[in-house]
Every structure is written in structure tokens, then in C-alpha cells.
Amino acid sequence: MSAPTARGTTWVTLRQHRTALWAALFLLIAASVVMTGVRWWEAAASDRAFCLDVTQSERCGTGPWGHASAMEMLRLTGMYGSVALLLLPLVAAAFVAGPLIAREFQSGTWRLALTQSVTPVRWFTTKLAVAAVVVLCGTVALVLAYRAAWDPVAGTHDLGWPDRGVFEATGPVLVAYGLLAVAVGGLVGQWIRRTLPAMSAAGLVTGTVMLVLGSLRWQWIPVKTLTGPFPSDPLRLAPEAFLTESGFLTADGGRLPHDACWQRTHDLGDCPADLNITGRFADYHPYAHYWQTQLVETGIVLALAAVAAYAAIRIFRRRHA
Amino acid sequence: MTATAIEATGLGLAYGKRGRRALHDCSFRIPAGRVCALAGPNGAGKSTLLALAAGLLRPTEGALRVLGGTPSDARARSAYVAQDKPLYPQLTVRETLRVGRELNPGRWDATAAERIVEEGGGLDPRARIRSLSGGQRTRVALALALGKRPGLMLLDEPMADLDPLARHRLMAALMTEAADHGTTIVISSHILSELETTCDYVLLVDGGRVRLAGETEDLIAAHTLLTGPVADLPGHTVVESRTTGRQLTALVRGSRAIGGGWRTARPSLEELLMAHLRSPDAPPLLTPGAEVAA
Numbered sequence: 036m037s038a039p040t041a042r043g044t045t046w047v048t049l050r051q052h053r054t055a056l057w058a059a060l061f062l063l064i065a066a067s068v069v070m071t072g073v074r075w076w077e078a079a080a081s082d083r084a085f086c087l088d089v090t091q092s093e094r095c096g097t098g099p100w101g102h103a104s105a106m107e108m109l110r111l112t113g114m115y116g117s118v119a120l121l122l123l124p125l126v127a128a129a130f131v132a133g134p135l136i137a138r139e140f141q142s143g144t145w146r147l148a149l150t151q152s153v154t155p156v157r158w159f160t161t162k163l164a165v166a167a168v169v170v171l172c173g174t175v176a177l178v179l180a181y182r183a184a185w186d187p188v189a190g191t192h193d194l195g196w197p198d199r200g201v202f203e204a205t206g207p208v209l210v211a212y213g214l215l216a217v218a219v220g221g222l223v224g225q226w227i228r229r230t231l232p233a234m235s236a237a238g239l240v241t242g243t244v245m246l247v248l249g250s251l252r253w254q255w256i257p258v259k260t261l262t263g264p265f266p267s268d269p270l271r272l273a274p275e276a277f278l279t280e281s282g283f284l285t286a287d288g289g290r291l292p293h294d295a296c297w298q299r300t301h302d303l304g305d306c307p308a309d310l311n312i313t314g315r316f317a318d319y320h321p322y323a324h325y326w327q328t329q330l331v332e333t334g335i336v337l338a339l340a341a342v343a344a345y346a347a348i349r350i351f352r353r354r355h356a
Numbered sequence: 357m358t359a360t361a362i363e364a365t366g367l368g369l370a371y372g373k374r375g376r377r378a379l380h381d382c383s384f385r386i387p388a389g390r391v392c393a394l395a396g397p398n399g400a401g402k403s404t405l406l407a408l409a410a411g412l413l414r415p416t417e418g419a420l421r422v423l424g425g426t427p428s429d430a431r432a433r434s435a436y437v438a439q440d441k442p443l444y445p446q447l448t449v450r451e452t453l454r455v456g457r458e459l460n461p462g463r464w465d466a467t468a469a470e471r472i473v474e475e476g477g478g479l480d481p482r483a484r485i486r487s488l489s490g491g492q493r494t495r496v497a498l499a500l501a502l503g504k505r506p507g508l509m510l511l512d513e514p515m516a517d518l519d520p521l522a523r524h525r526l527m528a529a530l531m532t533e534a535a536d537h538g539t540t541i542v543i544s545s546h547i548l549s550e551l552e553t554t555c556d557y558v559l560l561v562d563g564g565r566v567r568l569a570g571e572t573e574d575l576i577a578a579h580t581l582l583t584g585p586v587a588d589l590p591g592h593t594v595v596e597s598r599t600t601g602r603q604l605t606a607l608v609r610g611s612r613a614i615g616g617g618w619r620t621a622r623p624s625l626e627e628l629l630m631a632h633l634r635s636p637d638a639p640p641l642l643t644p645g646a647e648v649a650a
Contacts, residue, residue: 046458050451051444143442147497150410151459152432152504158459356428 044153044161048135055134056169063173066119070184073112077105077187109188116181117200120209123174124216124245125238131166131220132237133230140228155355160348163221170213178209190275196325197277199249206329211336216241218343225351244339248332253279255331258318266304270317277320284314358645359388359424361508361540362409365648366418368564369404377564378404381418383648384559384569386542388423388507391534393555393572394544395629401564402544403439406510409542410436423507432463434508435501439516441493445486449473449496452485456500468533469503476525490517498526502533509533511543515550527554552625559646560629567632570643572625578641579628582606584618595638596631607631609641 041049049056077083080102086095087102097103136159139145149155181204188194194201203209216237223237258279263270265283272278283291283306296306306312320328367382379401386392394402407413408420411427422430443452453473457464472495473479479492488496494517501509509530515523531554534541542559545551551558558575560568568575579595586604589597597606607623623631632638 043458043461047455050447050455054446143438143440144444145442146407146410146412146436146438147442147444147500148459149412150431150434150436151456152461152463153459154431 044158045165047148048162048165052135055130059169059173063176066116067176067180070112070116070180073105073108074183074187076100077102077109080105106188109184110191110194112184113181113188113194113201116184117194117198117204120177120181120204121200121245123177123209124212125242127166127170127213128216128220128223128237128241129234131163131217132224132227133220133234135162135166136221136224137228137233138230140225141230149355156348156352159221159225159351159355163217163344163347166217166220167214170217171210174210174213178205178207181205195277196275196322197253197320202252202325202329203245203249206326207333208329208336211333211340212241212245215244215336215340215343218340218347219244221347222343222350225347225354244336248335252328252332253277253320256320256324256327258320261317261319263315265306265312265314267315270315272317272319273321275322277324279318279320281315281317283310283312284316286311286313290316360385360421361388361390361423362386362542363421363648364405364418365420367405367408367415367420368417369408369413370416379408379415379561379564382561382564382566383418384566384642385646385648386540386557386559386569387645388540389534389538390540390557391531391555392540392542392557392559393551394542394559394561395546395548395551396544396561396567397546397633400561402546402561403512405561406436406512406542406544407438409508410434410510412436430508432460432504433506434510435504435506436510437497437501437512437514439512441490441497441517443485443493443496443500446484448482448484449479449488450481452496453481453499453503456503460504463505465503465505468505469499472499472502472526472529475529476522491519491522494518495522495526498530502529505537507539509539509541509543511541513544513546515545515547523550548626548629558625558629560632562633562636565640566642567638567640568629568642569646570641571645574643574645575641576623576625576628578609578643579623580608580610581621581623581627582608582618583621593639596635 080100082094082096083102085091095101095103139148148158185194185201185205189196196202196205203212219240220237223240224233227233227236261270261272262284270281282293283295285291291310291312295310297303299307363385364382368377368380370377394405396402404413408415409422409427411431420427423433444455447455453466453469456469457466473481479495485493485496494514498514515526518526530541533539543555556572558568558570558572559566582589583603583605586599586602589606589608593609595607595609597604607627
């Protein structure tokens, strides 16, 4: 990137990583074009109205450019796109830790940079700031493009809002994970001063944080519980609700798992009297919890990012200022 | 006393917690405006000393003051060229000089930097650093250092990659810089002969300690090369003595006249340094100007 107006440490950072920036920009544009393009295809398909109307589904074509093909492509885009976006913070962490920082130490160029007039901390924070701006703009654009592609197929198999990958790719948490990745990269890169080990370690740390928070995220907002009498038909939840647990209620207020009767009678609706079952329950997250969980997780990740960035700059200052 | 460029007091650096000591208990002073030869064998601690002065390493014992402040305070006013001449390989020569301009706002002297790059010709400003020879890289690295218009230049084995002609040209450019701007230059080398004509100050380090420090003239004048029959030399501090047959050659401290058939001569700087390197037990000598004021 030529960045004609950039000055000082910013110019140096941009010039050093010009090729990587062009590559990132190309990939960003390509991914956005694919995601919005397939969405445009879906919206423009000539048989769209018939395909969305159950009563006219016989007029919904199966041709290669028809609406059904577009929906299939959207599903594929949504599946692969969510995996790719899930990996994006790992890539960002690896780049910041490796080529951006550790390589300066490995190749010795840090001695050139740190003996100029600008302060070492200025040099280091510029690197992190440039990476943070690039990651911020990139993830915001990708999340918006992903949401555009995901919207028509939202809620289909493996593309529900609580599904791992989809949840991250559709909201501000991805932006927060990207910023965390930059801070983790800054911390790891100056600690492990060799490019490849630093890249692996930073990716591993970021991935671990995403994995751990991802397995905890549905516990932050308390589930809602729906109950109903037994015997009766199974409980009906709103189609977009995210069921976390269901089962039977007993006369003494206890809970039994959903397969408690089946274990005994091999019939889900036939429950032995000694179980004292009086009702059914279902714990679930309504769709409203999507945004609440997004905001809580974004807050947690941004707090972690701030701590990591503060630690990275402080350690760098102590070592080099 | 003249202004001080570098002053070390009990300076030491150990790598790792109980690691090898690269420098130990070094106290010396380099006055401003000198061209100082930092001499010593490989592994003596020359590079460590220069990196400490550049603020890239922190001393583990003692203190180091550069241009009246800490090495960090002096960062804008000192320039450092590391032994391996680190540069960004993907940048062109012109872009590398722009790095100097961008990282030294308000100080950068493009003319001075370009003069070094253009000197002797043949250095295309559009050439990438990775395509340059070792000597060409040295010129770019020195251009970056000189473009900073530093008060102190710390050069770690700067001439190792240069052919004799380029070496001569660059030394001349450095000497002009020193003469025109009063720049202090500390230049490390293990090629002793190349230092004698250009350096008016000497710091000899060996095994992490300072062995000699002071004005070249004063250090030479403080020693005498004796040749004569094999005999004891009472009353003299003998740095080194060698016998060849019945003849003794000795380097002694002091310039007192000696009777008894001794021929005396003024040692060259190289003889002086070599004698000290061959005799690790010779006591260190610092001229009054190189002593740290208590």
C-alpha cells in the first residue's frame, strides 16, 4: 500500500508489510464479492417468489441459475465462510506475532529501528495500532458481508444463530476477537523472538481463548424455562429458539432427563408411575439472547484485549525504553 | 575537563541470570570530539559495549552515561551501526533512506546520507537491499547513521565487508564528518593496523575488561620498546618481554632513559596493543583524561 499521507513509524510499518497488506486487501475484496454476489444471485433469481411461497413450490425451478441453486450456494458460503472467519483471528495473531514483531528480533532489524530518534514504545505501539486498524476494518466488512449471505439461509441446518462459527461470524464478537489477536500477537511476538514459533504460539493462544469462551458463552445469560403438564404433547418452542436442555418434572419438583422414560419403557411417552412425572420442561435461549450474548462476549474479549495490549506495551517499555 | 561522550562506571553485563559475563567492572571515559578505536580480540566485549552505549542492552552492573544522559536519552543524538548491518531486505536503497527520514523527524540530513550512498558510484537507489553486496549494505547502513547528524557514532566493525579502496573512502568521509561537526566516533575493529592513522583515542578491551584507555599519543608515549642483552629490568613495569637468542625485546611502561646498552624505541600503536593482548596479566593503564572523575 503506497499510503501517500502516512508519516513516521506508520509509513515504515506500512511499507515493510506492503505485500501482506495488498494480499489482505485482495482477499477481503474477493470474500466480500463472493458473499454479497451469491446473496445478489439469490435476490435476483427469476423464480424466487415461487420458491418462497409454499403454495407455488411446484413452479420453483431446479435449473443451475434458479433460486434453489442460489440457496444451496448460500448454504455452502455460510458453512465455509463461518469456518474461515473463525480462523481469521488466529491468522491475525500469527501475523502480528511473527512477521510483524518476532521477525524484527530474529533478523536483527530491531536494532536498526530502536536506535533511531523515535522512541521504542512509539515504534512498537504503531505496529500494534496499524494491525488493529486493519483488523478492525477487515472484520467489520467481513461480518457485514457474511450477514448478507447468511440472512436467507439463517436457521437452516448448522447455520442457526447459536451454531459455532455462525455466532462468531455474524456479530461484533469477531471484531473483538480480531483485536484480541493483535494484542496477543504483540505479547507473544516480543516474548518468543523467532518468527515461526511465535506465529504458532500466538495462534494457539488465540484459538484456545476462542474455544474456551465459545464453550462458556451460553451460560452468561440465564436460560428461560418453558414448562407444561404431563401427559400431553411435547412442548412447542419458537422455531428460532435455542434448546439447551429438556426433560420431565416430578411431583417433588425434581428434574429428569428427556430419556428417563425411554430408558425404562423404550417409549418416550410411556412413563412408569413410580417416576412421579407431572410435567415437562425445556430450557432455551430465545433469539433475543443472541444480541445479549454477543454484547457480553464482546465486552469480555475487549477487556482481555485491553489487558493483553497493556501488558505487551508495558513489557516492551520495561525492556527497551 | 572537556565534555564527555561516554562515561562508564563499574560497568558490567552478564547474559542470563548466572551467565557469561561479557563485561565486568569497566570504568573509563571517552571525551567528546574524539575518534576512538575500540580494540580487542573477538569476544572481548566490544560489541556488547557498543550495544550498551546504543541503549539496546541494559547493564547488569554499574552505570553508563552517553552524551551526559542515559543511553536512552541520547538515542536521538547517537547513531549505531551493528556488525551485521541490519536493514530491511525488501526495501530499496531510496526507501531505506526514507526510513531514516521518517524515524528521525527534524534531524534528518538527506544530503549527508545520499552523499555516502552515491560515493564511489554504482549504488542504484532503486536496488533492493537484499540484492546488495556486503560492502554496499555497509554503505547504506553508514548513510543511515550519518543522515541522523549524530553527536556520537557507534560503529561495530564497520569496515569488515569493504575492499581497501572503499574502506579508505569511507574512513575519509567519517573523518570529514568528525572534523566538520565535532562528532565523536567510536569504531570497533580487530584489525589493529587500520586504526593507527585515524584514531586519536584508544580503548582496549580484553576478556570483558578495560586494559588501556586514553589518547593514542599519550599511551604510546607512556611506553618504551627496549632492545638489548638479556637481563633483568628492575624498576620497570614490563608489559611483555621476549628473548631471541641473547637479545631481549621488551615493552615497558615509562619513558625514562635507560643505560647499559639498551636501545630504546617508540612503539607503534599496533605493537602496544599486541603486547598487551599477549600479556593478559599486564596491569591496565588509563591516561588521566580517560579516568572517571571520582
